[in-house]
Amino acid sequence: MPSRQTDHVYAILDIETTGGQYNEEGITEIAIYKFDGNQVVDQFISLVNPEIQIQPFVVKLTGINNAMLRLAPKFYEIAKRIIEITEDCVVIAHNAEFDYRVIRNEFRRLGYDFKRQTLCTVELSQKLIPNMNSYSLGKLVRSLGIPITDRHRASGDALATLKLFELLLSKDHGKTIMQSMIKSDLKTGLHPKFLDITDTLPSSAGIYYIHNEKGEIIFISKSKNIKKQILEHFTSESSISKKIQQETYTVTFEKTGNELIALLKENEEVAINKPKYNKTTKKRIFPYSLYLKNNLNGYLFLSIEKTDGRKRNTMAFTSLNEAHKFIDKIINNTGIQIFTVFINEKKSKKVTSENFSESWQESCNEYNEKLLELLSVYDIDTDNLIISDKGRKIEEKSAVILEQGKLKGYCFYDLNFRINSPQRIDANLIPICFDRNNRNIILNYLNKKTGYKLIRF
Template structure:
């Protein structure tokens, strides 16, 4: 949707002009104002405007509301909204909400008190000092309390930016972290895949107090296969079941569904046999001559199943011996993951001069790591999203 949109620097001058001598009104204005100031700061310009938050106003003026999200407020107040979660639709909805709030604020005390030139939160001096030493690199970062204990582990493609978000956020969890953090350490990985694997493994090992959510499985749904009564291989997205062996896993049902749509197109699969079409007879793809007719047994099960197996082989490393090559921490370095017989053995880094397919070389550079359902999910998800990552099969 934004592929043809102008860059920020192209519209920055116009933003300055249209907001001159104005109060910026937004639903959760602290967030929008911080983003604007950050973008202007990158251009070397200090952007200062007064702001007014409709969330805060609504809480003061209408304390009886169950929720103060824009969507639920507009529904509760009967405000018509089109293009929800789009810039124009949300902006117009905020205007209508603001007019209602203005009308309800008879004494005008709240609006006078709510207008301010700066957000309520400013980064503490000790947190600013910590930020100065952090790099803008890919890796894993660790927040420590005054006793050195790790209270939070995270990963990012830009450690400095991500930690800055923790330190400037006003949500309750971030506020608690800000009060407890005394130091931040980090480990460069170069590869986001390595960072994801290290983050997952180290959260399980260290159990930081602020990482409670990630101690559980990071996927909820999985892709399974079964053979129907006519001999055709069927695919199905279902809730993850530890008793079954999945082909691959997904963070949510919707991402699994999107995966199947792509699989149907890329491997010419039948939408009906992957659960995307509930027609009683032929599928919709067959009607437009984009399905070979497996849904009505026009295509043989043998021919159809070959393509399903190809798709499964491409998206699962079950029983495979291979290495996965990704970015390293420096220009002359790569990261490597070792998979043996479908089991993740560990990861490491190697110089470009190494013969990476040499088993002895691999054994010396690989740091062993646990193979579990989370690591399988992380690796498979990353490979789906990053087609450029190199895979090399190892000869037994």
């Protein structure tokens, strides 16, 4: 992905077969990509001599014919390699029941009982991406904008399945996939130590989940550096950290590429999963906001006040100091004078900075237009908006999507594919429920961060 979702390793697998009667099929080609959640760490691709004839319709479909396979290795010659590359892996396939059955039959003929935990991307897609027209691999990935080459060849189909599985893991808000795998690990007696856990963690932005021995999530947080943050948890002497240390069985995580998606996911997934060690607080994260108001003469002015959830704000701040820096930034970047008032924390609402000048030179309309233009770069309410930012890898971008100020969700997309159609956006979208805090997270991020691009559509 490279969003490493768990400490599991996956074997993304696809086979082509001869066709024929049930349980009598032979394998003609196999591709396996060993994926550690971060990158492909090993791969095996090979034609296979099935020692039986290929059905004519299969030859037309795959382009693999009997002549091509005469000098290819027989299954027994590659069996050891398949065992090695899939060892301690969860086998992922599109229609996993078929691929797994055919491979197990081949091993049975050799007198070997091949057993692996499996996950099927057809079943996961039906659950996590409902209402698609088709769940066949080719039609599904094309509708999602996932690149696919060499269709009906093992390598091309396996790579497309890998891309699809990345998307499915991102859409699994309830983390049922991860938790079921952790419970499976418990049965095999795997008990990772803290050093083992931290060795596998990335030093990049994302969200992480700390699990107890039952697989339950006991703590969720985001970080710009997951590995560094987890190390702090494991070395901290605070009472809450000590409790977490005592109950930690493993840590899973998801790379997000940038901090905005990590912040949004943390906000939602804490609410969904309610981990026991995430503090619930009534204190607002963004206690101050900027509101755009008119004075008696019709001039717009910026009013920095305590955040009022009943009113739509133009910017959100974690402190008054942050608000002052925002105003200074606008003035310094433009060189024009801006009417601003700061209302202090007392109920008297005393004006603590300059009032409007009676000798203001510009007309009301001219001034108001200039001010609105200055603030337009932070406007998330007027148009449909994509906040494009860094993805989880070099060839990828992320997109946070808003419609008329309402957050819909986010997705990742290949740089070779433009996010230019509502259907493609909807199919790839990982939904996030919109709430007031998410709006403030986005506004604050646009103020404090750089490197993103706003695309209005």
